[in-house]
Amino acid sequence: MSAPLPWTSEEMMTVAASRHLWNGAVCFVGIGLPSAAANLARLTHAPNTVLIYESGTIGTKPEVLPLSIGDGELADTATVVVPLPEIFTYWLQGGRIDVGFLGAAQVDRFGNLNSTVIGPYDQPRTRLPGAGGAPEIATHAKQTFVVLKQSARSFVPQLDFRSSGGFFEGNGSRARSGSPGRGPQVVITDLGVMKPQAGTEELELVARYEHTSVEGAVAATGWPLQVAERVEVLPAPSPGELEVLRALHARTREAHSRPVLLPF
């Protein structure tokens, strides 16, 4: 047995996702892993990143991660809070978003996402929350990053439901649909990183971590995963990244368990 890692695979995934966000990017952030990664980026290498949540909070700089997409923390620390119909029209549909940062329950080989149902729509085995803002984020953001844990259950040959479009059926079908954004340019998981192949637009494993393997990523994929000729090995989280991420999570846990005092 090798020694236990000094960081968790979720921490590695969050750090790897955060590194993709560049300083100054205007990023439309989903809740959960995308929110953790985007805020880690803001607190480390990308301080001028503009974070936008669909609740209408623009340029928000939360001290603690929001549990919901509309926590007061997001409004308190925002440059401006706008009505919800406006965030989806002037800002998203208006083409002002560089990156949409999304999660999902299932992804397919073309980066299409399911967050709606497992099983048939009318008689689902598992009813998931649904699409929310994701379909139009996936359409209009200039590109999207997708972050989710990788397994044969989440990386499926056929989605039970397509909630948000990635590259549709590949081979340029997304562009032909009139979708303005360039689609999912990177999928980050706990096992590695995938990017669309030129031409086919099928996801291809381009990077792994020190503690993961190409074989592991292939085995955790429900279709025959394409593997790049050269698979990069990504550096482990730096002490600085880990310190900031852990402090963020610690502040968040403390804040979310704090009793709420009603003023009466």
Place this chain on the structure above:
Amino acid sequence: MSTPILSLREAIATHVADGQTLALEGFTHLIPFAAGHELIRQGRKDLHLIRMTPDLVYDQLIGAGCASALTFSWGGNPGVGSLHRLRDAVENHWPRPLRLTEHSHAAMAAAYVAGASNLPFGMLKGYLGTDLPAHNPGIRSITCPYTGEVIATVPALRPDVTILHAQRADRQGNVHIRGIVGAMKEAGMAATKLIVTVEEIVDDLEAPMNTLVLPHWIVSAVACVPGGAYPSYAQGYYARDNAFYQAWDDIARDREGFTAWIDRHVRGTGDHAGFLRSIRSVEV
């Protein structure tokens, strides 16, 4: 003329009937929980509920048997997981079947805007490459008469009644809202009747210019319900009780536990002040 200031019980009894189409809006913020509980206390049934994010308030109404249809765009417990009562209704038809009309957020927003604007439909560049139109026949398209571009359309949302929670109203019934406003104004102005619960009633709103004010003459009734958004929050008054949202996952997980909770804290209390006392007795 001014808007009647009623008790919440009177407001619901006067303006909400079984079988109506009802929107309780507020995007994570200012969710009108007190009004949702009063609907349960008064045993409203066969409601068509509309809300972008059903949240715990609709999980409670659905589990309590008040709803027969739901129009929505994201039905989870934010940051926590499933809404177990919504899931049970969809997956197992308990306590009764629930007819779903499912949208994306952008489309729901467009549908409210259309309703408020007295247009028959809303439009968006949306739903591209998704399976949602195959399961919601209301999602259609129109060809732009100028460019030939095909644009998605959704029917306008026109609730019989919209219920909102806000920070303040004045004695005339003018309502002041600040913070995350979601689609509250659009849902309110799309409805035939608008009920607003508020944290407090003041002599003068002192609302800064360009902040969100709903003038009294578009509001059907105001009810003063301090804490009326709890466990959601009211900016400037109290924070979202994230610990309660996390605890709800266990409370609502099975039917018996959920029903016992509703019976004790909602049906077993006379009003929202009673609900808050009842909840506190558990927490302390």
